[in-house]
Amino acid sequence: MTERRDDESESRRILERVARETAPGGASFITRTAKGARDHVTAADADRSDPIEVWGTRIGRTLGLIIAIGLLAWLVYVATRGD
Numbered sequence: 110m111t112e113r114r115d116d117e118s119e120s121r122r123i124l125e126r127v128a129r130e131t132a133p134g135g136a137s138f139i140t141r142t143a144k145g146a147r148d149h150v151t152a153a154d155a156d157r158s159d160p161i162e163v164w165g166t167r168i169g170r171t172l173g174l175i176i177a178i179g180l181l182a183w184l185v186y187v188a189t190r191g192d
Contacts, residue, residue: 150174 148154152166
């Protein structure tokens with residue numbers, strides 16, 4: 110019986126989240142994605158009590174982003190070179 114209540118409450122929670130995310134008055138997909146990317150690069154999920162971890166995470170994620178953009182630019186260059 111407890112399992113059924115847990116399943117029902119989980120289902121309600123999921124349906125409420127989907128309704129909130131797809132509601133026209135809510136934040137747009139682009140806004141949510143931009144906020145998620147900003148939080149990822151600024152290490153919002155890192156342990157705030159350890160400044161080394163926060164800065165290391167920020168530096169690593171920023172370098173990863175720069176490298177990914179560089180690789181994408183290189184791929185476009187090679188693909189459009191026309192040899």
